[in-house]
Amino acid sequence: MENLLILFLFFLVIVALTYFLPPDLKKLIWLHRIIVRSLNRKFESKLIKLEDKDRIIIKQQELMDSLNAIEKKIALSILEIARSKTGIKGKFYSLDIPEDLIPIPSVKFRDSNRESGIQYLPAHVHTDFNKMQESILSETSLPIHVDSGYRSPGRQTYLFFKYLAEDNAFSIKENVKWIAIPGFSEHSHPINTAVDIANDFGINGFSEGQSGKDFEKLDEYSWLTRNASKYNFYMSFPENNDQGISFEPWHWHWEQKGS
Numbered sequence: 001m002e003n004l005l006i007l008f009l010f011f012l013v014i015v016a017l018t019y020f021l022p023p024d025l026k027k028l029i030w031l032h033r034i035i036v037r038s039l040n041r042k043f044e045s046k047l048i049k050l051e052d053k054d055r056i057i058i059k060q061q062e063l064m065d066s067l068n069a070i071e072k073k074i075a076l077s078i079l080e081i082a083r084s085k086t087g088i089k090g091k092f093y094s095l096d097i098p099e100d101l102i103p104i105p106s107v108k109f110r111d112s113n114r115e116s117g118i119q120y121l122p123a124h125v126h127t128d129f130n131k132m133q134e135s136i137l138s139e140t141s142l143p144i145h146v147d148s149g150y151r152s153p154g155r156q157t158y159l160f161f162k163y164l165a166e167d168n169a170f171s172i173k174e175n176v177k178w179i180a181i182p183g184f185s186e187h188s189h190p191i192n193t194a195v196d197i198a199n200d201f202g203i204n205g206f207s208e209g210q211s212g213k214d215f216e217k218l219d220e221y222s223w224l225t226r227n228a229s230k231y232n233f234y235m236s237f238p239e240n241n242d243q244g245i246s247f248e249p250w251h252w253h254w255e256q257k258g259s
């Protein structure tokens with residue numbers, strides 16, 4: 001009987017420690033690592049039941065609801081520490097999901113095995129992108145495509161914890177260098193949504209085996225630098241930008257600038 005009581009008390013101490021200990025920025029302690037592994041399994045099993053299109057636009061709350069109280073608490077404190085203690089310069093945009101997302105069918109790129117997969121954009125961004133697409137095609141005969149469009153903060157949350165466990169050895173500090181914290185990606189911005197653009201051959205400047213230079217050399221890129229603003233698209237991270245982010249010639253966000 002006494003032994004059981006001791007065991008029970010020991011269990012309580014472990015639970016309390018897990019609950020109240022703040023996550024370690026450099027490397028999660030073993031208790032927190034176990035919890036992150038377990039929440040990743042729950043996210044996976046939640047997502048696997050959804051259709052492809054719903055996986056990209058899942059709400060963060062919906063994912064979090066698949067967790068128990070301890071997992072949820074640890075997940076939220078990891079995200080909080082990632083936001084406040086890692087020194088990232090990015091802006092927090094929003095966790096809201098646009099109501100008017102429009103699906104864009106997957107594109108199979110020429111001379112390549114790669115496909116874009118189904119993508120989404122909010123209606124206003126979709127309309128302007130279509131106009132821009134038609135215009136570059138009629139002026140230069142060069143098609144451009146949405147390689148990556150809207151991604152929900154929920155999708156970003158799933159990716160954040162997956163990379164934390166699988167790629168970055170449970171180091172929050174390391175993880176934020178490679179993957180945007182949910183709510184901080186321009187791809188999750190409900191209004192000023194970012195689009196990663198590829199040409200007809202799938203050249204985007206960031207896929208495996210490519211560099212930004214490959215996109216910068218394209219006639220499509222030079223057309224964009226001259227004309228994209230007519231359709232409310234702007235390069236978010238030009239060369240030597242003051243946000244400390246490397247040059248991303250493929251990444252353009254929608255913005256209505258004052259007239």
Ligand SMILES: [Zn+2]
Pocket residue numbers: 148187194195196251
């Ligand atoms: Zn991008």
